[in-house]
Amino acid sequence: MSAVAPVRRRRPGRARRHRQRHGYLFIALPMLLFAVFTVLPIAMAFVLSFTDYSVIGETNWTALGNYTRIFHDPYFTTALVNTVVYTLMYVPLGIAVALGAAMLLNRRVRAVKIYRTMFYIPVISSTVATATIWYWLLNPQYGLLNVFLGWFGIDGPAWLHDSTWAMPAIVMMAVWAGFGTNMMIYLAGLKAVPRELYEAARLDGANAWQAFRHVTLPQLRRTTFFVSTLLIISAFQVFDQAYVLTKGGPGNSTITLVYYIYNKGFGKLEMGYASAISFVLAAIILVFAIVNARAVDRENR
Incomplete structure (x- = not known):
């Protein structure tokens, strides 16, 4: 019997190696x-969080001094409480408004694309421009919101001054x-809900609320988890609104963690301390994201 020649593995061809080199080149620039612009600044900030770096003057190694200082800083506690309060109000309201708008636009009606575009315009608008509009709307004397409340005999508050x-x-x-943005995410989720489920619920005698509760919400659990995670991260990073509208006032009632970091870093040039607060904030966001993920995973079981 003749010996069977061993099967040799073919090396990648020249065209394949050429494509691989191009692929690595395309990846190299973004990486x-x-x-x-991301990894290096984070690493530098982490190192600075153990120093008293202040842009000017000498830099000394403080080890855990900045982190110890955080737990004895009453203004940090105020900023943390304000941020948590903001998150508890912002996340549920953001989910409700986004889901409500998505359900209204998830219909076959004329000009629905125009409404989608109109609802998305605030997302791409400048924060300063939108803040200027809201500063006028919330004016205690001639603001549109207080004028509207006055039609019902309600004396509107001094919104930004109270x-x-x-x-x-x-x-x-x-x-x-x-x-x-969250409305568009919910729209994509609603498009993925099978129509057969609504038809089955209708045959079982379910009304609109029951169909929403027993069909729509369960089918949107993963979408809601994704949206809520984005909202939590966004809430703990809030800065623009507080900076433009209130400058953290009145009486530090709207000073948030990011705004406090900004004040310490760029206002008082305490870059080392500001870096330490930044990493504490990152840890807080991570904890909230994990808790949210565990809660959603427990519901899906």
Whole structure:
């Protein structure tokens, strides 16, 4: 019997190696930019969080001094409480508005594309421009919102000048300015819900509310988890609205963690301390995201 020649593995051809080289070249530039403008600044900020770096003057190694200082800083506690309050108001309201708008636009009606575009315009608009509009709307004397409340005999508050109402005013603006993105996500989720489920619910005698509760919401659990995670991250990073509308006032009632980081880093040049607060904020966001994921996973079981 003749010996069977061993099967040799074919090496990749020249065309394949050529494609691989081009693929690596295409990946190299984005990865380089990511490393230079994201990974490197994060690493530098992490190192600075253990120092008293202040742009000017000498830099000394403080080890865990900045992190220890955080837990004895009353202004950090105020900023943290304000951020949590903002999150508790912003996340549920953001989900409700985005889902409601998505359900209204998930219909075969004329000009629905125009409405989708109109609802998305605030997302791509400048924060300063939208804040200017809301600053006029919330004016205590001639603001449109207080004028509307006056039609019903309600004396509207001094929204941005009252420590009780300043945070709800910022939440209203933030929800209005950002619900367009979450609305589009919910629209995609609603398009994926099988029509047969609604038909079966209708045959079982379910009304609109029952169909929404027992069909729409369960089918949108993963979408809601994704949207809520985005909203939580966005809420803990809120800065523009507080900076433009209230500058953290009145009486520090709207100072948030990112705004406090900005004040420490660029206002008082305490870059090391600001870096430490940034990593504490990142840890807080991570914890909330994990808790949210666990809660949704428990419901899906």
